[in-house]
Amino acid sequence: EPEVTQTPSHQVTQMGQEVILRCVPISNHLYFYWYRQILGQKVEFLVSFYNNEISEKSEIFDDQFSVERPDGSNFTLKIRSTKLEDSAMYFCASSFGGVNRQYFGPGTRLTVL
């Protein structure tokens, strides 16, 4: 089965630093998503991306966050100035769109110190 990949698997950063989380969606997929899961809590939708622009975003996705598809394969989530409460697991997902399922990557664990 095709897979979504994410790098790094674990990122440790200092509060106030910028981080970029990387994802490689499944190659023929058209929709890309980021989700967040704070330890012990539910998975929360952040943003969806289609045709090189944001399609939908949640209240969590404020000005600290941005997404980009810098080339034909990568999809990135940038957090400009990390806060302690940004510590979480971040999942990337992709979908062909329409009624098709979203495939999740293995996640990046972000630890903000």
Added chain:
Amino acid sequence: AQTVTQSQPEMSVQEAETVTLSCTYDTSESDYYLFWYKQPPSRQMILVIRQEAYKQQNATENRFSVNFQKAAKSFSLKISDSQLGDAAMYFCAYRGTDSGGGADGLTFGKGTHLIIQP
């Protein structure tokens, strides 16, 4: 806004027995999709089963089946012949239908921690 509620923080079952995990949701949409995801300790999100709301027939995938009650907005997961490898967090999720493009994010419940007793 849609909400998904899982009222069982933790469930325990003996190996080889059957367990049912509950999920209810709230929506004003008539067409939508429901999912059960499994999250083992590795924290990978693994799709277990999905149900289209317009289909009356309950979805099944091997030992996993759902009881979808649209009028009651209930979507429970039944695991038959429980195995040690089934131990994980289970999340119920909802996805609405936008213009049909696929931009909608999933709305998740808080999860149920399933313990399998050997």
